[in-house]
Amino acid sequence: MYAQMVKTGVDHIQSKEEMSPEERAFQDRVDQDIKIEPKEWMPEAYRKTLIRQISQHAHSEIIGMQPEGNWITRAPTLERKAILLAKVQDEAGHGLYLYCAAETLGVSRDDLMEQLNSGKAKYSSIFNYPTLTWADIGAIGWLVDGAAIMNQVPLQRCSYGPYSRAMIRICKEESFHQRQGYDIMMKLAKGSSEQKAMAQDALNRWWWPSLMMFGPSDAESVHSAQSMRWKIKINSNDELRQKFVDQTVPQAEYLGLTVPDPDLKWNAERGHYEFGEINWDEFYQVIAGNGPCNRDRLRTRVKAYEEGRWVREAADAYAAKKAARAQAKAA
Amino acid sequence: MTDKKEWPLWEVFIRSQHGLAHRHVGSLHAPDAEMAIMNARDVYTRRNEGVSIWVVKASDIAASSPSEKGPLFDPANSKVYRHPTFYEIPEELGHM
Ligand SMILES: [Fe+2]
Numbered sequence: 001m002y003a004q005m006v007k008t009g010v011d012h013i014q015s016k017e018e019m020s021p022e023e024r025a026f027q028d029r030v031d032q033d034i035k036i037e038p039k040e041w042m043p044e045a046y047r048k049t050l051i052r053q054i055s056q057h058a059h060s061e062i063i064g065m066q067p068e069g070n071w072i073t074r075a076p077t078l079e080r081k082a083i084l085l086a087k088v089q090d091e092a093g094h095g096l097y098l099y100c101a102a103e104t105l106g107v108s109r110d111d112l113m114e115q116l117n118s119g120k121a122k123y124s125s126i127f128n129y130p131t132l133t134w135a136d137i138g139a140i141g142w143l144v145d146g147a148a149i150m151n152q153v154p155l156q157r158c159s160y161g162p163y164s165r166a167m168i169r170i171c172k173e174e175s176f177h178q179r180q181g182y183d184i185m186m187k188l189a190k191g192s193s194e195q196k197a198m199a200q201d202a203l204n205r206w207w208w209p210s211l212m213m214f215g216p217s218d219a220e221s222v223h224s225a226q227s228m229r230w231k232i233k234i235n236s237n238d239e240l241r242q243k244f245v246d247q248t249v250p251q252a253e254y255l256g257l258t259v260p261d262p263d264l265k266w267n268a269e270r271g272h273y274e275f276g277e278i279n280w281d282e283f284y285q286v287i288a289g290n291g292p293c294n295r296d297r298l299r300t301r302v303k304a305y306e307e308g309r310w311v312r313e314a315a316d317a318y319a320a321k322k323a324a325r326a327q328a329k330a331a
Numbered sequence: 332m333t334d335k336k337e338w339p340l341w342e343v344f345i346r347s348q349h350g351l352a353h354r355h356v357g358s359l360h361a362p363d364a365e366m367a368i369m370n371a372r373d374v375y376t377r378r379n380e381g382v383s384i385w386v387v388k389a390s391d392i393a394a395s396s397p398s399e400k401g402p403l404f405d406p407a408n409s410k411v412y413r414h415p416t417f418y419e420i421p422e423e424l425g426h427m
C-alpha cells in the first residue's frame with residue numbers, strides 16, 4: 001500500500017494483564033472506537049509506528065506525482081491535460097494533509113523532508129515503475145488509485161483522530177482519480193487497434209505491481225497484528241488484495257482487455273477470483289532501491305526541492321521585511 | 332540539503348457556502364499570514380469548499396488540557412434539566 005510493511009517495534013502482542021494501567025486505559029478507548037487525539041497519552045510504540053506509517057503514506061503521495069507529472073506536457077488534449085494537472089495537484093494536497101497529521105505526533109516537517117530527500121524514507125513500491133505511454137496514465141488512475149482507495153476507505157475509521165480526518169478528506173477526492181483513469185482506458189479500449197493494444201500493454205505492465213502494492217501476506221506478522229489491535233490497520237493485506245482483484249477483473253472484462261494472469265479464474269464456491277503467484281522477489285528488489293525508477297525519482301525530488309529554494313527564501317525575506325515594517329510603525 | 336528554518340504552522344478554518352461557522356479543516360506551513368491564506372486556498376478549497384478562510388498561528392492557540400477533561404466538563408453532567416427531553420409534555424399537545 002502507500003505504507004508497506006510498517007514495523008511496530010513490538011515482538012509480541014501484550015495481554016491486558018501485561019499492560020500498565022495507562023496502556024490498558026488506552027487500549028480500552030481504542031476498543032470502544034474512541035478517537036485518540038494529539039495531546040493525549042499514548043504508548044510510545046503507537047506514536048512511533050504512526051509516524052512511520054503516516055510519513056510513508058505522505059512521501060508516497062509526493063513521489064507519486066512524478067510518474068503522472070511526466071505526462072502533463074504530453075497529454076493528448078487540453079481537457080486531459082487540465083484533468084491530469086488537477087489530479088496531480090490533489091496528490092500534492094494529500095501529501096500535505098498527511099504531513100500535518102504526522103506533525104501532530106511530534107515530528108517536524110523539516111525532519112520529514114530531510115528523510116525523504118536523503119533517501120532514508122520509504123515510499124510505496126508502485127511509484128518506481130515508469131510511465132511509458134499515455135495509456136499508463138489511464139492504468140494508474142484505474143489500478144493504482146483503485147488499490148489505494150481499497151486501503152484508504154477503511155482507514156477513515158482508524159483510531160488516530162488527525163489521520164482519520166486526513167483520510168476522510170483524501171477519500172472524497174480519490175474517486176475522481178480512479179474514474180478519470182478508467183475513462184482514459186475506456187477511450188483507448190474503444191479506439192483503433194493500436195490504441196487498444198496500448199491499453200492492453202499498460203494493463204500488462206501495471207497489473208502485478210498493483211497487486212504488490214498491498215504488500216506480502218501479513219497473516220503471520222506480529223506488526224500487522226499489533227497495528228490492527230491499535231486500529232491503525234483495519235484489514236489484512238491478503239483481504240484487501242482479494243477485494244481489489246474481485247472488483248477489478250469485471251472492469252477489465254468490460255474494457256475487453258485481458259488480465260495478464262493465466263491462473264486467474266472465478267471460484268464460484270468461494271465467491272472470489274483465484275489468482276496466480278506474485279513475484280515477491282521483484283517487490284523486495286524495488287523496495288530495496290533497485291526498481292526501474294528509484295534513483296530517478298529521488299533525483300527529481302531533490303532537484304525540485306533545490307530549484308524551489310529561491311522561492312522559499314524570497315517568501316521568507318518578504319515576510320521578514322513586512323514584519324519589520326509593522327514593528328517600526330507600532331514603535 | 333534541507334532548510335533548517337521551518338516556517339510556522341498555521342491552523343486553517345473555512346466557512347462553507349451555507350452560512351455555517353468557520354470550521355477547522357487542517358493546518359499548513361507558511362512564512363506569513365498572507366501566504367498562509369494563499370496556500371490554504373490551494374490546499375483546502377480546490378473544490379469550492381469555502382467562501383472565507385481564517386488562518387491562525389498554531390502557537391497562538393490556547394487549548395484546554397486533555398488531562399483536565401474531567402474537572403473541566405464534569406459540571407455539565409449533572410444538569411440534565413438543560414435538555415428538552417428532561418420535560419414531559421402531554422402527547423395531545425403535539426410538537427413543542
Ligand atoms: Fe492520493
Ligand SMILES: [Fe+2]
Binds near residue numbers: 091145174177
Ligand atoms: Fe489519488
